[in-house]
Amino acid sequence: MNRAPLFEALIQHTKKSKWSFHVPGHKSGQIFEKNAFSFFQSVLPLDVTELTGLDDLHHPEGAIQEAQELLGSLYKVKNSYFLVGGSTSGNLAMILASFGHGDVVLVQRNCHKSVLNGLELSGAYPVFLSPEMDVEGGFPLGVNVDTVEKALEVHLDIKGIILTNPTYYGMQQDIQEISDIVHRKGGVVLVDEAHGAHFGLKEMPKSAIHKGADIVVQSAHKTLPALTMGAFLHVNSDRIDKYRLSHALQMIQSSSPSYLIMASLDLSRMYMEKLTAHELGTIAHQSERFRMDIDNLECLQTVKTPKGYVLDPLKVTVQTDRDISGYELQHMFEEEGLFSELADERNVLFILPLGMMDDLTQLKEVFSKISYKLSLYKIRKTYSKPLLLFPSVSTLSVSYNDMKKMSVKELSIQKADGFIAAEAIIPYPPGIPLIAKGEKITSACICHYFFLKEKGARFQGVNELEEMYVFDIR
Ligand SMILES: Cc1ncc(COP(=O)(O)O)c(C=O)c1O
Numbered sequence: 001m002n003r004a005p006l007f008e009a010l011i012q013h014t015k016k017s018k019w020s021f022h023v024p025g026h027k028s029g030q031i032f033e034k035n036a037f038s039f040f041q042s043v044l045p046l047d048v049t050e051l052t053g054l055d056d057l058h059h060p061e062g063a064i065q066e067a068q069e070l071l072g073s074l075y076k077v078k079n080s081y082f083l084v085g086g087s088t089s090g091n092l093a094m095i096l097a098s099f100g101h102g103d104v105v106l107v108q109r110n111c112h113k114s115v116l117n118g119l120e121l122s123g124a125y126p127v128f129l130s131p132e133m134d135v136e137g138g139f140p141l142g143v144n145v146d147t148v149e150k151a152l153e154v155h156l157d158i159k160g161i162i163l164t165n166p167t168y169y170g171m172q173q174d175i176q177e178i179s180d181i182v183h184r185k186g187g188v189v190l191v192d193e194a195h196g197a198h199f200g201l202k203e204m205p206k207s208a209i210h211k212g213a214d215i216v217v218q219s220a221h222k223t224l225p226a227l228t229m230g231a232f233l234h235v236n237s238d239r240i241d242k243y244r245l246s247h248a249l250q251m252i253q254s255s256s257p258s259y260l261i262m263a264s265l266d267l268s269r270m271y272m273e274k275l276t277a278h279e280l281g282t283i284a285h286q287s288e289r290f291r292m293d294i295d296n297l298e299c300l301q302t303v304k305t306p307k308g309y310v311l312d313p314l315k316v317t318v319q320t321d322r323d324i325s326g327y328e329l330q331h332m333f334e335e336e337g338l339f340s341e342l343a344d345e346r347n348v349l350f351i352l353p354l355g356m357m358d359d360l361t362q363l364k365e366v367f368s369k370i371s372y373k374l375s376l377y378k379i380r381k382t383y384s385k386p387l388l389l390f391p392s393v394s395t396l397s398v399s400y401n402d403m404k405k406m407s408v409k410e411l412s413i414q415k416a417d418g419f420i421a422a423e424a425i426i427p428y429p430p431g432i433p434l435i436a437k438g439e440k441i442t443s444a445c446i447c448h449y450f451f452l453k454e455k456g457a458r459f460q461g462v463n464e465l466e467e468m469y470v471f472d473i474r
Helices: 005-016 034-040 063-075 086-098 113-122 145-154 176-184 242-252 259-274 277-295 326-335 361-374 443-455
Strands: 079-083 104-108 125-129 158-164 171-173 188-192 215-218 231-235 300-302 309-311 315-320 348-351 393-395 408-412 467-471
Touching (some): 005 063, 005 259, 063 079, 063 231, 063 259, 079 086, 079 242, 079 259, 086 158, 086 215, 086 231, 104 113, 104 145, 125 145, 145 158, 145 393, 158 176, 176 188, 231 242, 277 300, 277 361, 300 361, 326 361
Parallel strands (some): 104 125, 104 158, 158 188, 188 215
Antiparallel strands (some): 215 231, 300 315, 315 348, 408 467
Protein backbone atom coordinates (compact mmCIF):
# COMPACT_ATOMS: atom_id res chain seq x y z
CA MET A 1 0.00 0.00 0.00
CA ASN A 2 1.91 3.06 -1.23
CA ARG A 3 -0.28 5.62 0.49
CA ALA A 4 0.33 8.07 3.28
CA PRO A 5 -3.07 9.79 3.76
CA LEU A 6 -2.00 12.33 6.34
CA PHE A 7 1.10 13.37 4.45
CA GLU A 8 -0.95 13.61 1.26
CA ALA A 9 -3.57 15.78 3.00
CA LEU A 10 -0.82 18.11 4.17
CA ILE A 11 0.59 18.43 0.67
CA GLN A 12 -2.91 19.18 -0.67
CA HIS A 13 -3.28 21.83 2.00
CA THR A 14 -0.01 23.56 1.06
CA LYS A 15 -1.26 23.77 -2.53
CA LYS A 16 -4.53 25.40 -1.50
CA SER A 17 -3.35 27.71 1.26
CA LYS A 18 -2.51 31.29 0.25
CA TRP A 19 -2.73 33.03 3.61
CA SER A 20 -2.14 31.63 7.07
CA PHE A 21 -4.24 33.43 9.66
CA HIS A 22 -4.00 30.65 12.23
CA VAL A 23 -1.47 29.12 14.60
CA PRO A 24 1.45 28.33 14.63
CA GLY A 25 2.93 31.80 14.72
CA HIS A 26 5.55 31.20 12.04
CA LYS A 27 2.65 31.34 9.51
CA SER A 28 3.87 28.49 7.33
CA GLY A 29 7.39 29.91 7.49
CA GLN A 30 6.62 33.54 6.60
CA ILE A 31 7.93 34.76 9.94
CA PHE A 32 11.09 33.09 11.18
CA GLU A 33 14.53 33.92 12.47
CA LYS A 34 16.48 34.76 9.29
CA ASN A 35 19.70 32.95 10.21
CA ALA A 36 17.93 29.66 10.77
CA PHE A 37 15.29 29.90 8.05
CA SER A 38 17.21 27.94 5.43
CA PHE A 39 17.35 24.93 7.79
CA PHE A 40 13.61 24.92 8.50
CA GLN A 41 12.25 26.35 5.25
CA SER A 42 11.07 23.17 3.57
CA VAL A 43 9.15 21.75 6.52
CA LEU A 44 7.51 24.86 7.99
CA PRO A 45 4.55 24.82 5.55
CA LEU A 46 3.71 21.33 6.84
CA ASP A 47 3.80 22.43 10.48
CA VAL A 48 0.15 23.40 10.72
CA THR A 49 -2.81 22.79 12.98
CA GLU A 50 -6.30 21.20 12.85
CA LEU A 51 -7.42 22.96 9.66
CA THR A 52 -10.21 21.86 7.31
CA GLY A 53 -9.16 18.59 5.68
CA LEU A 54 -6.43 17.84 8.20
CA ASP A 55 -8.48 15.98 10.81
CA ASP A 56 -7.97 16.00 14.60
CA LEU A 57 -5.81 13.50 16.48
CA HIS A 58 -8.16 13.59 19.46
CA HIS A 59 -11.26 12.99 17.35
CA PRO A 60 -10.06 11.39 14.13
CA GLU A 61 -12.51 10.91 11.30
CA GLY A 62 -10.50 11.82 8.19
CA ALA A 63 -6.86 11.59 7.12
CA ILE A 64 -5.56 10.77 10.62
CA GLN A 65 -8.16 8.06 11.09
CA GLU A 66 -7.24 6.54 7.74
CA ALA A 67 -3.52 6.72 8.53
CA GLN A 68 -4.09 5.04 11.91
CA GLU A 69 -6.18 2.32 10.29
CA LEU A 70 -3.40 1.59 7.81
CA LEU A 71 -1.03 1.35 10.76
CA GLY A 72 -3.34 -1.03 12.58
CA SER A 73 -3.63 -3.30 9.57
CA LEU A 74 0.15 -3.43 9.10
CA TYR A 75 0.63 -4.56 12.72
CA LYS A 76 -2.54 -6.71 12.59
CA VAL A 77 -4.09 -5.22 15.73
CA LYS A 78 -7.54 -3.97 16.67
CA ASN A 79 -6.59 -0.29 16.89
CA SER A 80 -3.44 1.75 16.49
CA TYR A 81 -2.84 5.30 17.66
CA PHE A 82 -0.26 7.91 16.71
CA LEU A 83 1.57 9.36 19.70
CA VAL A 84 3.28 12.74 19.63
CA GLY A 85 4.85 12.51 23.09
CA GLY A 86 7.01 9.45 22.53
CA SER A 87 6.61 6.11 24.26
CA THR A 88 6.60 8.20 27.42
CA SER A 89 3.05 9.35 26.60
CA GLY A 90 2.05 5.85 25.49
CA ASN A 91 3.28 4.28 28.72
CA LEU A 92 1.44 6.86 30.80
CA ALA A 93 -1.77 6.40 28.80
CA MET A 94 -1.79 2.60 28.76
CA ILE A 95 -1.21 2.48 32.52
CA LEU A 96 -3.91 5.06 33.28
CA ALA A 97 -6.30 3.18 30.98
CA SER A 98 -5.63 -0.15 32.69
CA PHE A 99 -5.08 0.48 36.40
CA GLY A 100 -6.53 2.55 39.20
CA HIS A 101 -5.94 3.35 42.82
CA GLY A 102 -4.65 0.37 44.85
CA ASP A 103 -4.59 -2.08 41.93
CA VAL A 104 -1.80 -4.62 42.34
CA VAL A 105 0.39 -4.61 39.24
CA LEU A 106 3.45 -6.73 38.52
CA VAL A 107 6.19 -4.55 37.05
CA GLN A 108 9.49 -5.55 35.52
CA ARG A 109 11.96 -3.59 37.68
CA ASN A 110 14.21 -2.47 34.82
CA CYS A 111 11.49 -0.30 33.34
CA HIS A 112 11.73 3.20 31.92
CA LYS A 113 10.94 6.05 34.31
CA SER A 114 7.71 6.77 32.40
CA VAL A 115 6.33 3.43 33.61
CA LEU A 116 6.96 4.43 37.22
CA ASN A 117 5.48 7.87 36.61
CA GLY A 118 2.39 6.21 35.10
CA LEU A 119 2.03 3.98 38.14
CA GLU A 120 2.32 6.96 40.44
CA LEU A 121 -0.34 8.89 38.51
CA SER A 122 -2.68 5.89 38.58
CA GLY A 123 -2.12 5.25 42.30
CA ALA A 124 -1.53 1.54 41.61
CA TYR A 125 0.44 -0.75 43.94
CA PRO A 126 3.51 -1.96 42.01
CA VAL A 127 5.11 -5.31 42.77
CA PHE A 128 8.57 -5.20 41.22
CA LEU A 129 9.98 -8.25 39.52
CA SER A 130 13.74 -8.34 39.34
CA PRO A 131 15.08 -9.17 35.88
CA GLU A 132 17.65 -11.79 34.96
CA MET A 133 21.12 -10.32 34.45
CA ASP A 134 23.39 -10.74 31.49
CA VAL A 135 26.71 -11.72 33.01
CA GLU A 136 28.83 -10.66 30.03
CA GLY A 137 27.02 -7.39 29.31
CA GLY A 138 26.35 -6.58 32.99
CA PHE A 139 22.88 -5.31 32.06
CA PRO A 140 19.39 -6.48 33.02
CA LEU A 141 17.35 -8.71 30.71
CA GLY A 142 13.74 -9.89 31.00
CA VAL A 143 11.91 -11.40 33.97
CA ASN A 144 11.74 -15.14 34.14
CA VAL A 145 8.56 -17.14 34.60
CA ASP A 146 9.65 -18.39 38.07
CA THR A 147 9.83 -14.80 39.33
CA VAL A 148 6.32 -14.11 38.05
CA GLU A 149 5.03 -17.25 39.77
CA LYS A 150 6.84 -16.39 42.99
CA ALA A 151 5.16 -12.97 43.03
CA LEU A 152 1.78 -14.58 42.39
CA GLU A 153 2.15 -16.83 45.46
CA VAL A 154 2.11 -13.69 47.63
CA HIS A 155 0.04 -11.29 45.56
CA LEU A 156 -3.01 -13.30 44.62
CA ASP A 157 -5.19 -10.63 43.17
CA ILE A 158 -3.25 -8.88 40.43
CA LYS A 159 -4.72 -6.58 37.80
CA GLY A 160 -1.94 -7.06 35.29
CA ILE A 161 1.72 -6.92 34.40
CA ILE A 162 3.95 -4.32 32.72
CA LEU A 163 6.88 -5.73 30.79
CA THR A 164 9.72 -3.95 29.02
CA ASN A 165 10.64 -6.03 26.03
CA PRO A 166 13.08 -5.87 24.26
CA THR A 167 15.63 -4.24 26.53
CA TYR A 168 17.48 -1.13 25.43
CA TYR A 169 20.27 -3.45 24.27
CA GLY A 170 17.88 -5.27 21.94
CA MET A 171 17.55 -8.54 23.86
CA GLN A 172 14.06 -9.90 23.46
CA GLN A 173 12.43 -12.65 25.46
CA ASP A 174 9.40 -14.71 24.46
CA ILE A 175 6.65 -13.37 26.71
CA GLN A 176 3.94 -15.83 25.62
CA GLU A 177 4.14 -17.99 28.75
CA ILE A 178 4.06 -14.96 31.06
CA SER A 179 1.10 -13.53 29.11
CA ASP A 180 -0.79 -16.81 29.48
CA ILE A 181 -0.18 -16.92 33.24
CA VAL A 182 -1.34 -13.33 33.71
CA HIS A 183 -4.40 -13.84 31.52
CA ARG A 184 -5.38 -16.94 33.53
CA LYS A 185 -5.31 -14.69 36.62
CA GLY A 186 -7.65 -12.27 34.84
CA GLY A 187 -4.93 -9.61 34.39
CA VAL A 188 -3.89 -7.53 31.40
CA VAL A 189 -0.48 -7.60 29.74
CA LEU A 190 1.07 -4.21 28.95
CA VAL A 191 4.31 -4.12 27.01
CA ASP A 192 6.70 -1.24 26.61
CA GLU A 193 8.21 -2.19 23.25
CA ALA A 194 9.80 1.24 22.79
CA HIS A 195 12.81 -0.32 21.08
CA GLY A 196 10.87 -2.64 18.78
CA ALA A 197 8.78 -0.56 16.38
CA HIS A 198 10.34 -2.54 13.51
CA PHE A 199 9.50 -5.91 15.08
CA GLY A 200 7.27 -8.16 13.04
CA LEU A 201 9.01 -7.28 9.78
CA LYS A 202 10.71 -10.17 7.98
CA GLU A 203 14.16 -10.99 9.49
CA MET A 204 13.27 -9.02 12.65
CA PRO A 205 12.06 -10.50 15.97
CA LYS A 206 8.33 -11.00 16.44
CA SER A 207 6.46 -8.21 18.22
CA ALA A 208 4.91 -8.69 21.68
CA ILE A 209 1.65 -7.99 19.82
CA HIS A 210 1.84 -11.59 18.63
CA LYS A 211 3.02 -13.00 21.94
CA GLY A 212 -0.02 -12.33 24.06
CA ALA A 213 0.29 -8.61 24.88
CA ASP A 214 -3.01 -6.73 25.21
CA ILE A 215 -1.47 -3.33 24.55
CA VAL A 216 1.92 -2.36 23.18
CA VAL A 217 3.80 0.95 22.97
CA GLN A 218 6.58 1.53 20.43
CA SER A 219 8.88 4.51 19.87
CA ALA A 220 8.69 4.83 16.10
CA HIS A 221 11.38 7.49 16.32
CA LYS A 222 13.92 5.09 17.82
CA THR A 223 14.28 2.62 14.96
CA LEU A 224 11.99 3.83 12.16
CA PRO A 225 12.58 6.94 10.07
CA ALA A 226 10.19 9.06 12.17
CA LEU A 227 10.71 12.40 13.88
CA THR A 228 11.73 12.44 17.52
CA MET A 229 8.71 12.01 19.84
CA GLY A 230 6.77 10.07 17.20
CA ALA A 231 5.49 6.76 18.63
CA PHE A 232 2.76 4.15 18.21
CA LEU A 233 0.31 2.56 20.59
CA HIS A 234 -1.39 -0.67 19.55
CA VAL A 235 -4.44 -2.23 21.19
CA ASN A 236 -4.65 -5.91 20.68
CA SER A 237 -7.53 -7.23 22.75
CA ASP A 238 -10.88 -6.45 24.29
CA ARG A 239 -9.28 -6.44 27.74
CA ILE A 240 -8.37 -2.79 27.12
CA ASP A 241 -11.13 -0.26 27.71
CA LYS A 242 -11.18 1.99 24.63
CA TYR A 243 -13.00 4.80 26.41
CA ARG A 244 -10.44 4.95 29.24
CA LEU A 245 -7.58 4.78 26.78
CA SER A 246 -8.76 7.60 24.56
CA HIS A 247 -9.51 9.71 27.64
CA ALA A 248 -6.00 9.07 28.98
CA LEU A 249 -4.44 9.96 25.62
CA GLN A 250 -6.33 13.24 25.58
CA MET A 251 -5.24 14.08 29.10
CA ILE A 252 -1.62 13.31 28.42
CA GLN A 253 -1.01 14.59 24.93
CA SER A 254 -1.00 18.14 23.64
CA SER A 255 -4.19 19.56 22.19
CA SER A 256 -1.96 20.89 19.38
CA PRO A 257 -0.16 17.72 18.25
CA SER A 258 2.62 18.27 15.75
CA TYR A 259 1.55 17.52 12.17
CA LEU A 260 5.20 17.11 11.26
CA ILE A 261 5.54 14.31 13.78
CA MET A 262 2.24 12.70 12.77
CA ALA A 263 3.11 12.88 9.05
CA SER A 264 6.47 11.29 9.78
CA LEU A 265 4.61 8.43 11.54
CA ASP A 266 2.39 7.99 8.52
CA LEU A 267 5.44 7.95 6.24
CA SER A 268 7.32 5.53 8.52
CA ARG A 269 4.48 3.06 8.19
CA MET A 270 4.65 3.44 4.41
CA TYR A 271 8.44 3.06 4.53
CA MET A 272 8.07 -0.27 6.35
CA GLU A 273 5.47 -1.50 3.89
CA LYS A 274 7.75 -0.73 1.00
CA LEU A 275 10.75 -2.61 2.40
CA THR A 276 11.22 -5.70 0.25
CA ALA A 277 12.23 -9.13 1.50
CA HIS A 278 15.52 -8.62 -0.31
CA GLU A 279 16.17 -5.31 1.45
CA LEU A 280 15.31 -6.77 4.84
CA GLY A 281 17.60 -9.73 4.13
CA THR A 282 20.40 -7.31 3.27
CA ILE A 283 19.80 -5.30 6.46
CA ALA A 284 20.08 -8.49 8.54
CA HIS A 285 23.16 -9.55 6.60
CA GLN A 286 24.95 -6.22 7.00
CA SER A 287 24.26 -6.35 10.72
CA GLU A 288 25.86 -9.80 10.91
CA ARG A 289 28.81 -8.58 8.84
CA PHE A 290 29.21 -5.53 11.09
CA ARG A 291 29.35 -7.77 14.18
CA MET A 292 31.81 -10.19 12.57
CA ASP A 293 34.13 -7.36 11.55
CA ILE A 294 34.16 -6.06 15.12
CA ASP A 295 34.76 -9.54 16.55
CA ASN A 296 37.76 -9.94 14.24
CA LEU A 297 39.48 -6.94 15.84
CA GLU A 298 42.04 -7.45 18.57
CA CYS A 299 40.57 -5.28 21.31
CA LEU A 300 36.85 -4.98 20.57
CA GLN A 301 34.11 -7.55 20.70
CA THR A 302 30.34 -7.64 20.52
CA VAL A 303 28.25 -8.87 23.45
CA LYS A 304 26.66 -12.21 22.61
CA THR A 305 22.97 -12.96 23.04
CA PRO A 306 22.20 -15.04 26.14
CA LYS A 307 20.29 -18.31 25.89
CA GLY A 308 16.54 -17.86 25.69
CA TYR A 309 16.75 -14.40 24.07
CA VAL A 310 16.52 -13.15 20.50
CA LEU A 311 18.71 -10.25 19.44
CA ASP A 312 17.40 -7.30 17.48
CA PRO A 313 19.65 -7.12 14.39
CA LEU A 314 19.71 -3.31 14.66
CA LYS A 315 21.40 -3.33 18.07
CA VAL A 316 25.14 -3.88 18.42
CA THR A 317 26.66 -3.78 21.90
CA VAL A 318 30.42 -3.46 21.96
CA GLN A 319 32.95 -4.06 24.75
CA THR A 320 36.69 -4.03 25.06
CA ASP A 321 38.93 -6.32 27.09
CA ARG A 322 41.06 -3.30 27.97
CA ASP A 323 40.96 -1.48 31.26
CA ILE A 324 38.70 1.41 30.32
CA SER A 325 35.00 2.02 30.92
CA GLY A 326 32.24 2.01 28.32
CA TYR A 327 31.95 5.78 28.81
CA GLU A 328 35.62 6.30 27.92
CA LEU A 329 35.25 3.97 24.96
CA GLN A 330 32.24 5.97 23.75
CA HIS A 331 34.34 9.12 23.98
CA MET A 332 37.04 7.55 21.79
CA PHE A 333 34.42 6.89 19.10
CA GLU A 334 33.07 10.43 19.43
CA GLU A 335 36.55 11.83 18.81
CA GLU A 336 36.36 10.07 15.43
CA GLY A 337 32.93 11.62 14.75
CA LEU A 338 31.03 8.41 15.46
CA PHE A 339 28.20 9.06 17.90
CA SER A 340 26.61 6.01 19.51
CA GLU A 341 23.28 5.59 21.31
CA LEU A 342 24.60 5.09 24.82
CA ALA A 343 27.40 3.91 27.03
CA ASP A 344 27.38 2.25 30.41
CA GLU A 345 30.23 1.21 32.62
CA ARG A 346 31.06 -1.73 30.34
CA ASN A 347 29.42 -1.24 26.96
CA VAL A 348 28.82 1.07 24.05
CA LEU A 349 25.57 0.55 22.17
CA PHE A 350 25.23 1.25 18.45
CA ILE A 351 21.86 1.33 16.67
CA LEU A 352 22.07 0.39 13.01
CA PRO A 353 19.69 1.87 10.46
CA LEU A 354 16.62 0.02 9.20
CA GLY A 355 18.01 0.59 5.73
CA MET A 356 20.99 -0.17 3.57
CA MET A 357 24.38 1.10 4.72
CA ASP A 358 26.27 2.18 1.61
CA ASP A 359 29.90 1.87 2.31
CA LEU A 360 31.12 0.14 5.43
CA THR A 361 34.82 0.60 4.64
CA GLN A 362 35.16 3.94 6.41
CA LEU A 363 33.29 2.65 9.41
CA LYS A 364 35.55 -0.40 9.57
CA GLU A 365 38.56 1.90 9.53
CA VAL A 366 37.25 3.80 12.57
CA PHE A 367 36.73 0.57 14.50
CA SER A 368 40.23 -0.66 13.53
CA LYS A 369 41.76 2.65 14.61
CA ILE A 370 40.00 2.45 18.00
CA SER A 371 41.08 -1.16 18.42
CA TYR A 372 44.68 -0.10 17.78
CA LYS A 373 44.42 2.75 20.33
CA LEU A 374 42.98 0.29 22.85
CA SER A 375 45.88 -2.11 22.37
CA LEU A 376 48.06 0.45 24.16
CA TYR A 377 45.98 -0.01 27.33
CA LYS A 378 46.41 -2.80 29.92
CA ILE A 379 44.12 -5.79 29.71
CA ARG A 380 41.36 -5.58 32.31
CA LYS A 381 41.57 -8.35 34.88
CA THR A 382 37.96 -8.40 35.88
CA TYR A 383 35.07 -5.98 36.25
CA SER A 384 35.77 -4.09 39.43
CA LYS A 385 32.27 -4.19 40.95
CA PRO A 386 29.62 -6.85 41.14
CA LEU A 387 26.26 -6.12 39.54
CA LEU A 388 23.66 -4.41 41.69
CA LEU A 389 21.06 -7.04 42.45
CA PHE A 390 17.51 -6.32 43.57
CA PRO A 391 15.40 -8.78 45.56
CA SER A 392 13.53 -10.99 43.08
CA VAL A 393 10.15 -9.62 44.23
CA SER A 394 9.83 -6.28 46.04
CA THR A 395 7.37 -3.47 46.73
CA LEU A 396 7.62 0.22 47.54
CA SER A 397 8.22 1.14 51.17
CA VAL A 398 5.43 3.72 51.04
CA SER A 399 2.30 3.78 48.87
CA TYR A 400 1.91 6.54 46.27
CA ASN A 401 -1.07 7.83 48.19
CA ASP A 402 0.88 8.14 51.45
CA MET A 403 3.78 9.83 49.67
CA LYS A 404 1.47 12.75 48.82
CA LYS A 405 1.10 13.53 52.53
CA MET A 406 4.77 13.26 53.45
CA SER A 407 7.24 16.13 53.58
CA VAL A 408 10.45 16.01 51.65
CA LYS A 409 13.98 17.23 52.29
CA GLU A 410 17.25 17.39 50.40
CA LEU A 411 20.00 15.24 51.77
CA SER A 412 23.50 14.31 50.72
CA ILE A 413 23.30 10.96 48.99
CA GLN A 414 26.13 9.78 51.22
CA LYS A 415 23.82 10.13 54.24
CA ALA A 416 20.72 8.70 52.56
CA ASP A 417 21.11 5.05 53.59
CA GLY A 418 17.82 3.92 55.19
CA PHE A 419 15.78 6.89 53.93
CA ILE A 420 13.00 6.56 51.38
CA ALA A 421 13.66 8.18 48.01
CA ALA A 422 11.29 11.04 47.15
CA GLU A 423 12.66 11.20 43.62
CA ALA A 424 14.05 8.48 41.43
CA ILE A 425 17.80 8.38 40.76
CA ILE A 426 18.21 7.61 37.12
CA PRO A 427 21.33 7.05 35.06
CA TYR A 428 20.43 8.62 31.69
CA PRO A 429 20.48 7.05 29.21
CA PRO A 430 19.09 4.38 29.56
CA GLY A 431 16.56 6.00 31.92
CA ILE A 432 16.08 2.96 34.13
CA PRO A 433 15.95 4.06 37.79
CA LEU A 434 18.70 2.88 40.09
CA ILE A 435 16.40 3.86 42.95
CA ALA A 436 12.69 4.39 42.35
CA LYS A 437 10.60 6.99 44.18
CA GLY A 438 9.22 5.30 47.30
CA GLU A 439 11.98 2.66 47.53
CA LYS A 440 14.22 2.41 50.57
CA ILE A 441 17.75 3.56 49.79
CA THR A 442 20.35 0.96 50.67
CA SER A 443 24.10 1.28 51.09
CA ALA A 444 24.49 -1.04 48.07
CA CYS A 445 22.54 1.45 45.91
CA ILE A 446 24.64 4.33 47.16
CA CYS A 447 27.88 2.44 46.44
CA HIS A 448 26.59 1.61 42.97
CA TYR A 449 25.74 5.26 42.36
CA PHE A 450 29.31 6.32 43.20
CA PHE A 451 30.74 3.47 41.19
CA LEU A 452 28.78 4.52 38.08
CA LYS A 453 29.52 8.20 38.68
CA GLU A 454 33.23 7.51 38.85
CA LYS A 455 33.04 5.59 35.58
CA GLY A 456 31.40 8.61 33.91
CA ALA A 457 27.60 8.07 34.15
CA ARG A 458 25.21 11.05 34.08
CA PHE A 459 22.27 11.07 36.50
CA GLN A 460 18.84 12.60 36.91
CA GLY A 461 17.61 13.04 40.48
CA VAL A 462 20.90 14.08 42.13
CA ASN A 463 22.08 17.71 42.10
CA GLU A 464 25.60 19.05 41.60
CA LEU A 465 26.20 18.97 45.37
CA GLU A 466 25.36 15.27 45.28
CA GLU A 467 22.10 15.79 47.15
CA MET A 468 18.82 14.00 46.50
CA TYR A 469 15.23 14.34 47.68
CA VAL A 470 14.17 11.93 50.42
CA PHE A 471 11.02 11.69 52.53
CA ASP A 472 11.53 13.26 55.90
CA ILE A 473 11.12 10.03 57.91
CA ARG A 474 13.19 6.96 58.60
C1 LIG B 1 12.35 1.12 27.41
C2 LIG B 1 11.94 2.54 27.15
N1 LIG B 1 10.66 2.88 27.28
C3 LIG B 1 10.22 4.14 27.05
C4 LIG B 1 11.11 5.12 26.68
C5 LIG B 1 10.61 6.51 26.43
O1 LIG B 1 10.54 6.68 25.04
P1 LIG B 1 10.35 8.09 24.34
O2 LIG B 1 11.70 8.71 24.30
O3 LIG B 1 9.85 7.72 22.98
O4 LIG B 1 9.38 8.88 25.11
C6 LIG B 1 12.47 4.82 26.54
C7 LIG B 1 13.43 5.86 26.17
O5 LIG B 1 14.59 5.67 26.02
C8 LIG B 1 12.90 3.48 26.78
O6 LIG B 1 14.17 3.14 26.67
